[in-house]
Amino acid sequence: MPDFSCRLSDQIHLKTPIILASGISGNSDSLLVRAAKSGAAAVTTKSCTLKYRPGTDNPASSDWGCGLITNLGLTNPGVDSMVYLINAYRQKAAESVVPVIANIYADNPDEFVELTTKIKLAQPDIIEFVLPEYDPGLVAEITAAVRVNAGLIPISVKLSAICSHIGKVARKAQDAGADFITAVNPVPGMVIDAYAAKPFLSQGSGWISGPSLKPIALKCISDIYKEVSIPIIGMGGVSSGLDMAEMILAGASAVGIGSALYYRGYEAFTKILVEFEEFMNSEGYNNLSEICGKIWR
Amino acid sequence: MPDFSCRLSDQIHLKTPIILASGISGNSDSLLVRAAKSGAAAVTTKSCTLKYRPGTDNPASSDWGCGLITNLGLTNPGVDSMVYLINAYRQKAAESVVPVIANIYADNPDEFVELTTKIKLAQPDIIEFVLPEYDPGLVAEITAAVRVNAGLIPISVKLSAICSHIGKVARKAQDAGADFITAVNPVPGMVIDAYAAKPFLSQGSGWISGPSLKPIALKCISDIYKEVSIPIIGMGGVSSGLDMAEMILAGASAVGIGSALYYRGYEAFTKILVEFEEFMNSEGYNNLSEICGKIWR
Amino acid sequence: MEKPFSMEEKKSRVFTVDKVRIENDTTHSLIMKEPMASEPGQFILIWIPGLGEKPFSVAGSNPLMITIADVGKVSGQIDRYQPGDRLWIRGPFGQGYQPYGKDALLVGGGYGASPLLYLAETLIKKGINVHVFLGARSANLLILVDEFEKIPVKLHITTNDGTRGIQGFVTVPLEETIQQLSDVQDACVYACGPKKMLYGIDALCERYGIPRQLSWEAIMRCGMGLCGNCKIEMPDTWEEPVNKPGSKKAWLVCKDGPTSFTK
């Protein structure tokens, strides 16, 4: 069996490279436990904001054929409850516990400082944050602010597939102190029902994830890989072991899955890993570093 | 039967709203004739540059399951030959002739001036141009330059789905003199073959068109529709009459098809129109303006 | 390696109301013109453009039928629908009831009875012996009684106020019937209704060691097993399947359910 251990940094060692992406089950300690028990090597909480957000009305999501569209409106209990939730997760997971990545979101640097200070109380293994805009100056400012306030906790900047010149932006984030890059967040999209003459989602538009996102994500990840030296947590449309291989070949050190839980249930973690192992065996690879970024070698 | 006539401006009247998108068969006068005879209400030539470009090596395209990826490298005979080709198209099409949209591409405003001056010799019905970057200042500068040099010929700015704040950029283009907006050009993507440990296309990455592009395109078009008052030539993943309806409902005045010719052949034009007519009849619509942008009413 | 999913469109489709059947003061059934391949116990999502989308049980598949209690925004709007009106429906979703054993005991509380007529018909076709237990607070809240009377089932009715059938809870005639079964292992209780009733029935079944399939409700958002909003905790009697570790404390109604099966 190939060696799947995944060393993201001196502090962060994952038993395999598969991670639960943010926003999937991430508002429930017991669902995070379920993900951990189902094979996730790390779990990410739902993006949390300073205050509770109820989220949007239904319909908030749909399978439109080539992928999913969702707009749940950042439903989350607020950062204080999230700290509680992370602790509850650790306690309930007991010996099944895996590292937890706390995802935060704010509109401006000041809020990010406050959020970082608060989420730090839960001592997450990584603080991941979603940027409101991809202006390079702002990216640097927010990253530096989170970096300073996170103390010893490593931080990851999560970039969206719509971030133009994503490689350069990732580089800015690295220079401003990011320990990892998480990529990608989905692209905006809209599903219209012609008979209703209305967008399907209550909010009009949403974000496109799942299979149709994969080639876009692979391009982003390979662009980032060429620009940075820090590890990339890759995601976007991974639902099989081969997808996972492609993402690592493009330059990801670990791989997040989200929509795959719709296609394959919580079993997705083990199924994808088994398929990935088949691939590694059939091609004679022994460990992850052999294939990470290999398309460029 | 509903009234399909499509008045893009005082000068440009199309018999239906369906257009051949740029890059599909657009380097051959006789293929443009075939498109016109197959039901295209207007045809667009391949993007042409000042000089001949041979294009990329194979593989240059693939059907990856949810859509297509292509990177043909702007293969085109150069603007002088394109002028010749447009004239040949008109002559060969004879009574089947439909308006021709000449698409041009350059890296900088100066080249755009030269290209516009040259392509004008063919007296295309519309000059459409693809921008090298979406910096708002540059968009305005290039649009103004093309506008001045195009004389009486209407111009359309073609925007890509990766253009962030696409509505605002379209607004800039309108303010700088664009008569129409064409949207969208495909998003960058990469298809990787895990067993080969290589990107599939010879150039590494390419552009994603076809079904998986549709929700992204619909979002762009609806964003543009909210910002501009000029007509939008919408495209991106349209391969059925319902897709076409969705795009018009989002705000397009006419609809381009490209990848659909792969899925349905040149028959795509009539098939899509027949399906669109079925939709219009079943919903009791009488003409295009009733549904254009209706999701916002 | 095969792709782990098929690229079918799962978007809402337009359905047209063919007939409306009044079940009681607040409940009625819509019979559509179109069919939808589905199993009893599965659910669909009904979208009223501009208003919202809510889950409903499949109450018949060919043509598609749904039974709706008017309790709020979406159900209230649907309540006004007449033949010819259109609804947008996607589905079916979730795990349905699985025919099991030779005796079936179907228990419906309030509009929880809605999927049971369809289930009863399916079980009868398989040669299974069907008992139906309908309970409600009062006679005017019972539904589908006339329909059940038309098919070969043994029907037991209870109302809390005694306005129809036996006075009391459905669990009373249910327990009597369980006691009369020749082999509880070869029978199954199928229940749908409020959470409290399900917990009660589960405890009763556990006492007698009889298999049961319970259909749960929760507030759904994504309906795709992603957001986690529909998470419920299963009763202690429910054993965690080995392929779903951790699901006992975190069971998704939209994806793991809506029906659970305890043998």
Next chain:
Amino acid sequence: MEKPFSMEEKKSRVFTVDKVRIENDTTHSLIMKEPMASEPGQFILIWIPGLGEKPFSVAGSNPLMITIADVGKVSGQIDRYQPGDRLWIRGPFGQGYQPYGKDALLVGGGYGASPLLYLAETLIKKGINVHVFLGARSANLLILVDEFEKIPVKLHITTNDGTRGIQGFVTVPLEETIQQLSDVQDACVYACGPKKMLYGIDALCERYGIPRQLSWEAIMRCGMGLCGNCKIEMPDTWEEPVNKPGSKKAWLVCKDGPTSFTK
């Protein structure tokens, strides 16, 4: 309204060489371990990662077989492949030959013979009477002769220099055979080879009023009917199908072809 296409993956898959058969100095056949459902006359695209991708005719489908003349970059690389080596293949693409009538006259020029063995086998199975005409400049450029000798066909060989078979062009024995046919309308010529040969055969067939299916070559780029690079003009004898207006002057080898059918 149904979706007009299925979301199947059409990406390249890995195939492994099982056997290599030498056909002549520059041509050899690769027999793969895996099958590929396809019809004679269709083509596939072979990708050599890092090198390029080129079209080749299907020369057998179960297992997949291809016959390749070493003329350049990709074919030269494939020429070196041994059992166990891997190739990346997608397809099949395009329109194949359609079995037609009771007599079949198969004409191959040079490596143009490559799809004809597979075609002959398919036609024989349908009870069609098969003649095969193989032509080349010289004996050492002929291919598949031994293979055709093993199956029940009437084989005619020509070489320009007379080193094997009749000296001259394939059109000579072809014309003789056409003249002997009892009913030219119930027969069909199937040809594959250089463009010039195809034009010649088309003119000959036109003179005798015999149906023909010709397989064309062109330089392909997208292989998807989009770029227009594989466009050719069909001979004047070719009537434009009503559902393909304008295609006579703009026929796509990758999508309309590679085989044309003139009745």
